[in-house]
Amino acid sequence: MKLSGKVAIVTGGGGGIGAALAAGLAQQGAHVVVADLDPVRTGQVAAAVGGIAVAGDASRVEVLKEMITAAEANFGPVDLFFANAGIGGEAGIGESDEEWQRILDINLLAHIRAARLLVPGWIERGSGYFVSTASAAGLLTQIAAGPYSVTKHAAVGFSEWLSVTYGDRGVRVSCICPMGVNTAIHHNALAADDAASQLGANVVAKAGRVLEPEDVAAITLAAIEEETFLVLPHPEVLEYYRRKGSDYDRWLAGMRRLQHDAART
Template identity: 60%
Template sequence: MDFENKVAIVTGGAGGIGSALSTALVSEGTNVVVADLQQSRVDAVVAGLESTHPGKSIAAAADVSAEADIKRLIDLAESTYGPVDFYFANAGVGDGAGIGEDNQIWESALEVNVMAHVRAARLLVPAWLERGAGYFVSTASAAGLLTQIGSAAYSTTKHAAVGFSEWLSVTYGDRGIQVSCLCPMGVNTDMLNGGLEAGDEDGEGLGARVVESAGTILEPEVVAGAVLDTMRAGRFLVLPHEEVLEFYRRKGSDYDRWLGGMRRLQARVAGA
């Protein structure tokens, strides 16, 4: 995998995993469009990148729940740097608790955590098929492979994000389109710490608490490094917390036992 002079779009790029991905890509020589809801926040990220790698990044405000905004990001990347090689569907929301009595919580989670990925792929895949190359990276969560204690909307939509990434790989993997899906547990981001508003998050948060007690809280830079390493290796799952794979195996080997264990974990968390 060659990152030099390639063109990437990173959503949820104003902080956390998105900012770390942007920094890692620029350091590899990639041209990056850094996108998030608030222009001032992505401007700050790009100002830092420009100080060390001038001309390699550009900031853009965008709401990834709007297809027109995603198209605008693609147009900006193409007019500034050339055809898009990598798309990092990293923006995410983690609002809500329990079953989610407010439909708006579900609608927001579906739009940002799932449909934003679908819309981006819909816009990018035809050109990638013509070129015979393209790379789609989805930020999901360990909650998308396991589940989570807390928000039903987060857990359900992260499962859907993993499922859509799988579908992309199965459908287009033999036609030049590569896909990776990031599924970490706890990452030291504003979302994990409850510091951002809906739509401004960058990948991890409430979903990390499914198995947070069993894993180390990683820094975003470590996670970004794992993403690039996985892309170089051409693998699908990005698992910065290696224990997630073992949890996933246990789930698949004895679903009822695993569910019972999760109920016991939920009881311990509730008691704490």
């Protein structure tokens, strides 16, 4: 899909990968609605890219409807939706159902709710693009961070399902699966008080180069132009994924060793 003249919504657009995506889209001539919880940062990014700001929780249907209405009123029908908002959640298995529900809402159900609102119109028009910011954790796993790993696997699975189900009806899908990126989620985990959160973040930091959000955005937008499903800003993830699929038990044993070794350092 060519981006010039297209209308895009970017959730989690107040910083990190989302802000970089918004800037990259604008540079290529797209019209952008920037959405995030923080109204100040959201407004600043929107102003910088000549877009529209919507402050609110991207997992809430009424906020998603507000984004779509703002896009249509100012630019026209939505062509691309970037389900980029995400949280890291607790380390370990998760201490409560409430915490699980919170991360499920943001990292997964927000994607599903947005697709419910947009896909019927895309099918009718014969064109639309859904972009999910998942994680390498959704293909491999994440040391220590149970809720994060589970929800990112689910985000990848939902993206796959969308592509399989609607790909022949004009709906394109891309799923972004980076490792370490220089974002608030990564830094918050590194600076966390609990050792488990730090353990997971340190493993990610040592697994490969920590990319800048602008790098991830550039790779993602290039993949969208080519209509590529799996976007791997860290190419080595593909080799790790192949090893996992070729011998699952060996891979699980290797991940346990990685966890053990990281805990000792």
